[in-house]
Amino acid sequence: MQASVDRIRRDIDRINQYTGPGLGINRLSFTPEHQGAVDYVRKQLEAIDYEMRVTAHGNYRFRRKGDDWSQPAVTSGSHLDAVPEGGRFDGVAGVVAAVEVARLLAESGDKPSVPYEIIVFSEEEGSRFGGVLTGSKAMIGSLTKKDLVQMQDQTGISYIEAIENIGVNTSDWDKAVIHPGDINAYFELHIEQSLVLETKGIPVGIVTDITGIRIYRITYQGVPNHAGATPMPLREDSLAAAAEAIQAIESLAQGASGGTMVGTVGIIENEPNVSNVIPGRTHFSLDLRDIDRECLVNMSETIISQVKDIATRRGINCTIKMTADAPPVSLSNRARQALLDATKELGIKALEMPSGAGHDAQEMARVTDVGMIFVPSIGGRSHCPEEESRFTDIAHGTSVLYSAIRKLCL
Numbered sequence: 001m002q003a004s005v006d007r008i009r010r011d012i013d014r015i016n017q018y019t020g021p022g023l024g025i026n027r028l029s030f031t032p033e034h035q036g037a038v039d040y041v042r043k044q045l046e047a048i049d050y051e052m053r054v055t056a057h058g059n060y061r062f063r064r065k066g067d068d069w070s071q072p073a074v075t076s077g078s079h080l081d082a083v084p085e086g087g088r089f090d091g092v093a094g095v096v097a098a099v100e101v102a103r104l105l106a107e108s109g110d111k112p113s114v115p116y117e118i119i120v121f122s123e124e125e126g127s128r129f130g131g132v133l134t135g136s137k138a139m140i141g142s143l144t145k146k147d148l149v150q151m152q153d154q155t156g157i158s159y160i161e162a163i164e165n166i167g168v169n170t171s172d173w174d175k176a177v178i179h180p181g182d183i184n185a186y187f188e189l190h191i192e193q194s195l196v197l198e199t200k201g202i203p204v205g206i207v208t209d210i211t212g213i214r215i216y217r218i219t220y221q222g223v224p225n226h227a228g229a230t231p232m233p234l235r236e237d238s239l240a241a242a243a244e245a246i247q248a249i250e251s252l253a254q255g256a257s258g259g260t261m262v263g264t265v266g267i268i269e270n271e272p273n274v275s276n277v278i279p280g281r282t283h284f285s286l287d288l289r290d291i292d293r294e295c296l297v298n299m300s301e302t303i304i305s306q307v308k309d310i311a312t313r314r315g316i317n318c319t320i321k322m323t324a325d326a327p328p329v330s331l332s333n334r335a336r337q338a339l340l341d342a343t344k345e346l347g348i349k350a351l352e353m354p355s356g357a358g359h360d361a362q363e364m365a366r367v368t369d370v371g372m373i374f375v376p377s378i379g380g381r382s383h384c385p386e387e388e389s390r391f392t393d394i395a396h397g398t399s400v401l402y403s404a405i406r407k408l409c410l
C-alpha cells in the first residue's frame with residue numbers, strides 16, 4: 001500500500017497552522033501552539049480508534065484502543081516543537097509519516113500480532129529549556145526529574161513546571177521510564193537537513209549513524225568600564241575574550257581530521273551591550289558534534305581548555321556548563337535491514353548515510369532497535385523558514401516506513 005500524498009500534505013499544512021508570531025514556524029514545547037499541534041495529531045488518530053497517553057515526562061504516546069499497553073510495540077514518531085523561525089518539516093514530517101502508517105495499517109485490514117505505537121517527543125530542539133532531545137532523554141531515564149527542575153526557560157519556568165502547568169501528572173516519573181525490552185523497535189522518518197540526497201537525486205536515505213552532540217554554555221565575566229577613558233592595557237573586556245574564543249572554536253573544528261566535526265556558536269548575549277561601555281559580561285553557547293565519540297570528547301576538552309586559557313591570559317573569570325551530552329550511535333542492523341528490504345520491494349533507490357543532525361532516534365537507540373529514513377531537503381536548508389521538502393518524497397519515505405513496520409508487526 002502506498003502512502004497518501006494528499007493526506008500528508010494536509011496534515012503538514014494543518015499542523016503548521018499552529019505557530020506563534022514571527023518568521024517561519026515558532027512552536028516551543030508546551031506552548032498553546034505546541035498543544036494545538038499535538039491535539040490535531042490526537043484527533044487524526046482517535047478517528048481511527050487510537051487513544052493517547054501523556055507520559056509523566058511530557059511526551060505523547062498513541063496506541064489502538066484494545067491493544068495491550070504492556071506489550072513491547074513497534075513504534076514510530078518524531079517531534080512537533082521547532083527552533084525559533086524554524087521550518088515546516090523538521091519533526092513534523094516524521095510525526096505525520098507515523099500517523100499515515102497507522103492509517104495504512106487500519107486500511108490494510110491486517111491483524112498485527114505486535115502493537116504499533118506512535119510517539120511524539122517533546123523538547124527535541126531544546127529551544128525553550130536549553131538541552132536537546134530532552135523528552136526522549138527523560139523517557140529512557142538519562143535525564144531525571146531533578147535535572148528537569150534545573151532546566152528553565154527564559155522566564156524562569158522549569159520544564160517540570162511547564163508540563164505540570166498543562167496538566168501533566170509527573171508523579172509516576174520513574175514508572176514511565178522505558179528500559180531495554182520495553183519497546184520492540186523504533187523508526188523515525190526525518191528530512192535530511194543537508195544536501196546529499198538532493199544533489200544525488202536519490203529519494204530516500206537509510207541512516208547508519210547519528211552524530212554525537214555536546215552543548216555548553218560559557219560566560220566570561222570581565223569588568224565594565226568607560227569605552228573612552230580606559231586605556232587598552234587596563235581593559236578586562238568580556239566580548240573581546242568571547243570573540244577570541246569563537247574564532248578558536250571555528251578554526252579548531254575546521255582543522256579537525258575526519259571531516260565530520262562541526263562547531264557552532266549560535267547564542268551570544270552581551271552586557272551592557274552599549275557602544276560606550278567596555279563589555280563586562282558575555283555569555284555564549286557552544287554546539288560541538290562528531291560521529292566519532294573519541295574525537296568529540298577530545299575536541300571538547302581541547303576547546304574548553306582554550307576557553308579557560310583565554311580567560312586566564314586576560315585576567316577575567318569564566319564559567320562553563322555542559323547542558324547536553326548525546327553520544328553518537330550506530331543504528332541497528334535489524335531495523336536498517338527492514339528499511340533496506342522495503343526500499344528494494346518498492347523499487348525505491350536508497351542511499352545509506354550518516355546524520356549530522358541529532359534526533360530522538362539516537363536516544364531510543366540506547367534501549368531498542370532503531371531505523372531512520374531521510375527524505376531530501378530542497379537546497380539542503382533547515383532550521384529556517386526556507387526549509388522545504390517535496391510531499392511526494394515524504395510519501396515515498398512513508399511507504400518505505402509502512403512496509404518495514406508492517407513486516408515487524410505481522
Ligand code: HGY
Nearest residue numbers: 124125132357358359
Ligand atoms: O540540533 C539538532 O540536530 C536537532 O535539530 N535538534
Ligand code: MN
Nearest residue numbers: 090091124359
Ligand atoms: Mn528534528
Ligand code: MN
Nearest residue numbers: 083090125383
Ligand atoms: Mn531540528
